[in-house]
Amino acid sequence: MTTPIRPDVDSLVDRYGRVASDLRVSLTDRCNLRCSYCMPPEGLPWLPGPEVLSDDEVVRLVRIAVECLGVTEVRFTGGEPLLRPGLLKIVSTAAALAPRPKLSVTTNGIGLDRLARPLREAGLDRVNVSLDTLDTDRFNRIAHRRRLPDVLAGLDAAAAAGLVPVKINTVLLRGVNDDEAVPLLRFALEHGFELRFIEQMPLDAQHAWNRADMITAAEILASLRHGFTLLPDPAERGGAPAETWLVDGYSTADGRPARVGVIGSVTRPFCGDCDRTRLTADGQVRACLFAREESDLRAALRGGADDADIADRWRVAMWGKRAGHGIDDPTFLQPSRPMSAIGG
Ligand code: SAM
Numbered sequence: 001m002t003t004p005i006r007p008d009v010d011s012l013v014d015r016y017g018r019v020a021s022d023l024r025v026s027l028t029d030r031c032n033l034r035c036s037y038c039m040p041p042e043g044l045p046w047l048p049g050p051e052v053l054s055d056d057e058v059v060r061l062v063r064i065a066v067e068c069l070g071v072t073e074v075r076f077t078g079g080e081p082l083l084r085p086g087l088l089k090i091v092s093t094a095a096a097l098a099p100r101p102k103l104s105v106t107t108n109g110i111g112l113d114r115l116a117r118p119l120r121e122a123g124l125d126r127v128n129v130s131l132d133t134l135d136t137d138r139f140n141r142i143a144h145r146r147r148l149p150d151v152l153a154g155l156d157a158a159a160a161a162g163l164v165p166v167k168i169n170t171v172l173l174r175g176v177n178d179d180e181a182v183p184l185l186r187f188a189l190e191h192g193f194e195l196r197f198i199e200q201m202p203l204d205a206q207h208a209w210n211r212a213d214m215i216t217a218a219e220i221l222a223s224l225r226h227g228f229t230l231l232p233d234p235a236e237r238g239g240a241p242a243e244t245w246l247v248d249g250y251s252t253a254d255g256r257p258a259r260v261g262v263i264g265s266v267t268r269p270f271c272g273d274c275d276r277t278r279l280t281a282d283g284q285v286r287a288c289l290f291a292r293e294e295s296d297l298r299a300a301l302r303g304g305a306d307d308a309d310i311a312d313r314w315r316v317a318m319w320g321k322r323a324g325h326g327i328d329d330p331t332f333l334q335p336s337r338p339m340s341a342i343g344g
Contacts, residue, residue: 016323023101072102116157131168164192271323283299
């Protein structure tokens, strides 16, 4: 088989014909929770300050992605992005780009009660908030921090500020919160939030992930069907990671049918339609969450590279994107960076 030659196009195309237009930007590897499936209770050795991109460097890379590489959506994540002091400035600068990208944040919700309105005013379109349980003791056990009331306040503030649709991300853990699929969906429907369950992935810092312990997409759907009737969703999925279902008999406040989603990254991979490119807080481009290779844009930035040079390095990095994440391959190796240092 001949190796395809990289076409001379602006966009972030890979050798399998996928085009990345959705950029995930990690703003910090630090977090104020210690979710057991993500990092150990004592935390991790954080990136040293000088290695983290400055606000101006982040903004410059986002601008190059939007203006030169065809990126149309930017999601700020981490670690916990609300911990980044320059977040509002970064969002407002990204919102002033032309063409204006869609802007969202994935957050654990802590501090959103205070930041939701300023973020909306800065130009943020919407948020994803992570919530694995409605039970205080379980929350404390999973996250190792007593912050459930802050998360719930953050969700309410996001909705009140118009950061909609507010989506909730939930990871179910066997024997811990795997009986909460129905209560969490009920909570989401009552409050007008869109719930997404995410299969647990081998991206924890402890390398303790074990396929047998993972609650699969099929199990999640079976649990949900004990409380709800799920109908096929006629909407186009596109590159969205979540498969969605309509929840029979429920609608959103503005009259649209209510939906629930399942992100079956492990058992129902969607790599063939993946349209994501990732930038870590220390300026490394990753073509995939599970990539073992990175391209150092920070060195290029700090070495004086111009926009065209940086854009081309980014294109080369994405051209090398693998066909799939390879979790099922016997040679699969978990990436050395955990999820918190990649940006989920
Ligand atoms: N701190 C923010 C938050 O909590 O949403 C953003 C970063 S966090 C890494 C992004 C999402 O990744 C969260 O919804 C979290 O539950 C999820 N996550 C973290 N580790 C995961 C894993 N091993 N498998 C699946 N999802 C994971």
